[in-house]
Amino acid sequence: MTEANNTDFIREIVAADRAAGNYGGKVVTRFPPEPNGYLHIGHAKAICLDFGVAAENGGVCHLRFDDTNPTKEDTEYVDSIIDAVHWLGSDFGPEPYYASDYFERMYDCAEQLIRKGLAYVCDLTPEEWEKYRGDSTTPGSEPPGRSRSVEENLDLFRRMRAGEFEDGAKVLRARIDMTSPNIHLRDPVLYRIRRVHHFRQGDRWCIYPMYDFAHCLEDAFEGITHSFCTLEFDIHRPLYDWVLENLGFDPRPHQYEFARLNLSYTVMSKRKLLQLVRENRVRGWDDPRMPTLVGLRRRGYTPEAIREFCARLGVTRFNSLTDLALLEHCIREDLNRRASRYLAVLDPLKVTIRNYPEGKIEYLEGINNPEDPAAGTRSIPFGRELYIERSDFMPEPPKGYYRLAPGREVRLRYGYFIRCEEVITDERGEVRELIATYDPETRGGSAPDGRKVKGTIHWVEATHAITGEARLYDRLFSVEQPGTGEVDFLEELNPASEQIREFKGEPALAALPVGSRVQFERQGYFCLDPDSTPERPVWNRTVGLKDSWAKQQGK
Numbered sequence: 001m002t003e004a005n006n007t008d009f010i011r012e013i014v015a016a017d018r019a020a021g022n023y024g025g026k027v028v029t030r031f032p033p034e035p036n037g038y039l040h041i042g043h044a045k046a047i048c049l050d051f052g053v054a055a056e057n058g059g060v061c062h063l064r065f066d067d068t069n070p071t072k073e074d075t076e077y078v079d080s081i082i083d084a085v086h087w088l089g090s091d092f093g094p095e096p097y098y099a100s101d102y103f104e105r106m107y108d109c110a111e112q113l114i115r116k117g118l119a120y121v122c123d124l125t126p127e128e129w130e131k132y133r134g135d136s137t138t139p140g141s142e143p144p145g146r147s148r149s150v151e152e153n154l155d156l157f158r159r160m161r162a163g164e165f166e167d168g169a170k171v172l173r174a175r176i177d178m179t180s181p182n183i184h185l186r187d188p189v190l191y192r193i194r195r196v197h198h199f200r201q202g203d204r205w206c207i208y209p210m211y212d213f214a215h216c217l218e219d220a221f222e223g224i225t226h227s228f229c230t231l232e233f234d235i236h237r238p239l240y241d242w243v244l245e246n247l248g249f250d251p252r253p254h255q256y257e258f259a260r261l262n263l264s265y266t267v268m269s270k271r272k273l274l275q276l277v278r279e280n281r282v283r284g285w286d287d288p289r290m291p292t293l294v295g296l297r298r299r300g301y302t303p304e305a306i307r308e309f310c311a312r313l314g315v316t317r318f319n320s321l322t323d324l325a326l327l328e329h330c331i332r333e334d335l336n337r338r339a340s341r342y343l344a345v346l347d348p349l350k351v352t353i354r355n356y357p358e359g360k361i362e363y364l365e366g367i368n369n370p371e372d373p374a375a376g377t378r379s380i381p382f383g384r385e386l387y388i389e390r391s392d393f394m395p396e397p398p399k400g401y402y403r404l405a406p407g408r409e410v411r412l413r414y415g416y417f418i419r420c421e422e423v424i425t426d427e428r429g430e431v432r433e434l435i436a437t438y439d440p441e442t443r444g445g446s447a448p449d450g451r452k453v454k455g456t457i458h459w460v461e462a463t464h465a466i467t468g469e470a471r472l473y474d475r476l477f478s479v480e481q482p483g484t485g486e487v488d489f490l491e492e493l494n495p496a497s498e499q500i501r502e503f504k505g506e507p508a509l510a511a512l513p514v515g516s517r518v519q520f521e522r523q524g525y526f527c528l529d530p531d532s533t534p535e536r537p538v539w540n541r542t543v544g545l546k547d548s549w550a551k552q553q554g555k
Contacts, residue, residue, distance in 0.1 A: 008315035010256055014053055014226055023225040023251060027059030030224050032215065035065050036072035037270040038285040038292040039084045042261040048310040049228055051090040062222055063092035067100045068214045070198040084293040088303045097222060099214050100200050106209050106217055107161065109247055110172060110190055114153045118246055119190060120146055121156040122173045133186050140178035140186045160193055163206045167193050176242060184239055188212060216240040219253040227253045230260035231319060258315045264324045265475040266291045267482050267489060281493060288540045289476040289497050299473065300517045300527025300542030305334035324475065328543045335517055335525045335542065340368045340375060343413065343458050344505035344520040346470050348387040350433045350462065353418060356384040364414045380506055382415055385462035387504045392457040393434060395423060402455035410455040413521060417442040417453060458521050465504040468537040472499040509537065517542065
């Protein structure tokens with residue numbers, strides 16, 4: 001496994017600060033999600049960095065909810081985020097932090113800026129503001145109201161808080177530089193009026209701080225030393241520093257930016273993920289095809305595999321596209337060590353062994369996990385009637401096909417050699433059943449006379465087999481970078497991303513609890529879904545056995 005504390009530019013910065021005695025040698029980081037959706041695999045990278053750097057340096061990491069936009073936030077998302085952070089193995093202490101707990105202090109900071117002549121109330125609509133702001137090639141110009149007195153601005157801001165004005169009628173802006181080449185410094189909005197019920201504050205407030213104003217204050221209030229953000233916030237850092245400097249915070253936190261995770265065949269925009277859920281394109285936030293952590297968890301991914309994936313990604317300042325196959329490789333590698341093996345047939349074809357005694361059941365020994373000798377063995381029933389995979393038989397096999405065919409012999413996993421003697425078809429010519437014979441001298445998979453067979457197939461004894469539902473998942477999108485072209489991303493959904501089959505499995509599968517992760521031999525890794533019932537278990541395929549990423553890497 002990759003060491004999670006590999007050196008990167010952020011860890012080098014933190015190490016240098018500690019060596020210099022900055023912040024008294026302390027390291028305090030934060031993970032600050034907005035509670036307006038479920039966390040996805042991209043957030044996992046941030047969690048591993050924020051909590052990882054703190055842990056490696058004997059520090060702490062705060063889980064802080066940036067609940068400054070009540071129109072989209074909900075306790076459902078708060079609960080899901082807390083659960084996801086704990087599931088990934090991170091510890092944020094007894095309670096999370098909330099931006100809304102600082103609303104009064106943020107308001108006081110806004111009044112301080114007004115008193116210093118560094119903030120003013122603006123009456124312009126967003127459309128009117130565009131005319132004054134300018135663009136990337138044209139400097140802005142001074143808008144009406146920018147020259148109001150401190151007293152007038154304080155009065156208007158307090159009346160905004162008191163609810164005297166309608167939504168959108170006024171905003172509080174920072175007075176910085178209308179000609180700045182950084183358009184985010186052209187008098188950005190600090191507060192807006194929004195009469196919306198807040199899930200924690202109720203109707204106490206009708207004005208809410210903007211993220212760029214609130215975020216840096218939250219960091220300062222909590223004594224954050226190193227604030228890690230993704231690269232799109234690079235251009236916002238001057239405003240972060242301007243607010244803290246002009247409010248006199250010393251020492252003050254510093255923001256550092258790193259490249260976010262971009263994963264092939266995946267969208268990670270909260271807006272797009274919400275659209276998939278609301279339009280019933282998926283089963284919900286926890287659909288196993290979704291990149292959400294609840295979806296990956298339901299699919300069978302382990303926190304260890306996700307942490308390993310994040311460690312292998314590293315931390316850089318260069319945007320790139322990560323192959324989804326790397327994530328699949330990490331979960332396959334993890335489950336190969338821990339998952340018990342079972343026999344299951346996803347597309348059953350019946351086989352009757354005519355020379356095996358009717359009514360007889362014997363028990364063969366199966367290895368639970370060849371990677372873990374301590375996992376031991378289990379008993380697998382064997383009898384006259386079996387199911388094999390339909391793809392393991394061909395009436396007219398091509399050259400190089402070593403599985404079952406008329407007159408051909410194969411080895412049954414953990415069992416005997418069998419030979420296909422007869423093929424029974426239906427009125428359409430479809431193969432309905434095979435009649436075979438077995439060699440009782442080949443129990444365990446070898447022949448006393450030394451004859452060899454090239455094919456070994458899996459099987460399930462018919463009378464003891466459980467019947468269940470197998471959900472076979474593929475990539476949710478059919479293109480590598482969905483949503484980046486002229487076509488609507490919904491048109492790029494993979495219509496074959498979920499296939500449902502009725503399968504037959506060995507009886508030991510019936511005793512496993514929901515959430516169990518196993519390998520169906522020759523099929524892939526599967527996880528028992530919460531939709532399961534004793535009468536009909538539902539198994540989600542986590543990942544197949546083929547490792548395309550390792551093959552690409554020449555491993």
